[in-house]
Amino acid sequence: MNYSRIARDGLWDNNVVFAQMLALCPLLAVTSSATNGLGMGLATTAVLIGSNTLISALRRFISAEVRIPVYIVFIATLVTLVDMSLNAWAHDLYKVLGLFIALIVVNCAILGRAESFAAKNPVASSAFDGLMMGLGFTLALVLIGGVREVLGSGTLFAQAHLLLGQSFAFLEMTLIPEYKGFLLMILPPGGFLVVGCLLAGKRVLDKRLAEKSQPDGVPQNA
């Protein structure tokens, strides 16, 4: 497994949301704004790197018969550790994200990476896979959150200073002043609509790219 392949897989080809279609439940719940998406994405990335590293390091000791409960115990522990340390040392951020952190346990993408990658690969590439899958997930969350926020409330990265500190307050933008808001986009149906449109967009883009690399017009199976 080379690193550029892993990076491509995580960010685009095998993206958690846009290709594997995993983790849609936390995705729809948190992406009412770009900032929420970013926070959830970063927390998930931290857990993914941790769980991939841990499981890869112990993969010789974990027998196939009981691997699933062992993975789940590790993942739940890591999530609880992240939850407790945020609550203690970044309490303002915790008040924004607190509800969503626990959702990471049920994020099947993390168990999926443990099972399909970390259990078979060395520590370094597993950690890198965790990073890239996490960044790909973050990208998807920020994209969906951003679209919903702009359409739903006319702002982008509102309250980013709560997540990243005062120095990132410049990210907070009001794109449509005096906007009355479009409630549908903030509510769950908006999440489904945006995910659907972005998925369709990615398919079209992938198809175009495949056609370009095959000048005689024979479509390639993606």
Add this chain to the structure above:
Amino acid sequence: MNLDALRDKLGYQGALLGIAALLTSTALALASKATGPDIAAAEARDLQQSLTQVLPGRYDNDLLKDRLVLPGPEGEVTAYRARRAGQVEAVVFQVVGYGYAGRIVCMMGVDKGGRILGVRVIKHAETPGLGDKIDPAKADWIHRFEGKSLGDPAPDKFAVKKDGGVFDQFAGATITPRAVVKAVKGGLEWFGREKTRLLDQPGVKP
């Protein structure tokens, strides 16, 4: 014995699960010990903040320590008392209303004469854009309670306008403000019933 042969044994599975559980619970216990005091401090800061928001003015006691737990309409109510020179000047307590999407938890401050000093919603799950105007960050509706008491407006006027009262409802959302108004009225009535105990009884020592 080599690990590959050992891994297929039945006992190995049990031992593996046991060791995994032991390791992770040790990690959690240590982390809980390390973060516990910081979490408690942060939560106390939050409580202090929500108390001072509904308590304008200066008081000379530690609100968090001067607690009194009394029976309320739904279980126990913890009241925090603000004093000046030993006299109780105001009381802060939580009231709960049932809105469109479950519980709406409010913190309200009442002075010794039964006048509302302030109300803040501290927890709710109302519809964004419609019911969430009860949040002072979204609209100033919640400030309309300030200065009101059970006699002003008259008890039957202590309701949203749709029910013949004096408080505005929101366009498209009546259930939420109705729930908050009802909860605040209930809080004032509770204060009236428990007034002597609230103002005179010494607090419980934490």
